[in-house]
Amino acid sequence: NAGVTQTPKFRVLKTGQSMTLLCAQDMNHEYMYWYRQDPGMGLRLIHYSVGEGTTAKGEVPDGYNVSRLKKQNFLLGLESAAPSQTSVYFCASNEQGVARYGYTFGSGTRLTVV
Amino acid sequence: GENVEQHPSTLSVQEGDSAVIKCTYSDSASNYFPWYKQELGKRPQLIIDIRSNVGEKKDQRIAVTLNKTAKHFSLHITETQPEDSAVYFCAAYFTGGGNKLTFGTGTQLKVEL
Numbered sequence: 001n002a003g004v005t006q007t008p009k010f011r012v013l014k015t016g017q018s019m020t021l022l023c024a025q026d027m028n029h030e031y032m033y034w035y036r037q038d039p040g041m042g043l044r045l046i047h048y049s050v051g052e053g054t055t056a057k058g059e060v061p062d063g064y065n066v067s068r069l070k071k072q073n074f075l076l077g078l079e080s081a082a083p084s085q086t087s088v089y090f091c092a093s094n095e096q097g098v099a100r101y102g103y104t105f106g107s108g109t110r111l112t113v114v
Numbered sequence: 115g116e117n118v119e120q121h122p123s124t125l126s127v128q129e130g131d132s133a134v135i136k137c138t139y140s141d142s143a144s145n146y147f148p149w150y151k152q153e154l155g156k157r158p159q160l161i162i163d164i165r166s167n168v169g170e171k172k173d174q175r176i177a178v179t180l181n182k183t184a185k186h187f188s189l190h191i192t193e194t195q196p197e198d199s200a201v202y203f204c205a206a207y208f209t210g211g212g213n214k215l216t217f218g219t220g221t222q223l224k225v226e227l
Binding site for chain 1: 120123146148156157158159160163203207213214215216217218219220
């Protein structure tokens with residue numbers, strides 16, 4: 001049982017390049033989330049999913065796209081990376097209700113856009 | 115909109131002293147308030163949480179209090195130790211849909227010897 005696994009752990013991109021961050025969970029959780037963490041700004045929600053095949057926008061969705069084709073995977077895409085997207089990205093999952101269980105976080109992806 | 119404010123942004127205490135971090139939230143319908151601890155370079159880890167039907171919860175040296183009328187909740191750490199040094203985040207579950215948490219901006223706690 002690996003929990004929530006994020007790939008890659010580190011990446012450096014050039015402005016304008018694209019990439020996909022992968023989040024995989026083996027706990028059969030329905031809900032999955034992508035947050036970004038920046039100094040002094042806490043964790044801000046980018047996109048989330050309430051089940052396979054669903055996605056929804058969070059607080060800071062611009063410049064990102066997501067897909068949840070399989071229940072265990074939640075992909076975050078950057079089509080044209082910008083320096084403002086330099087951040088640490090955390091994926092999280094939840095079984096069926098935050099009010100009961102809270103989040104399980106992945107270990108994070110540190111992305112630098114130059 | 116959904117908002118959680120957290121204070122202070124940095125907190126320095128002497129080993130053995132107590133530390134208090136406070137958060138306020140905007141939605142009176144919020145009913146779940148977790149606290150996360152994040153050590154340098156690591157993922158946030160849930161350390162304690164409280165639901166709206168409870169005013170206080172304790173777990174060894176940490177406790178959380180909730181004042182629903184004033185819409186604020188606080189984390190209390192007693193007898194602080196160097197290993198308590200970390201960033202602490204409060205969060206609130208807003209009932210408007212999406213089953214998601216909104217986080218505060220974090221408090222960097224430093225416990226000095």
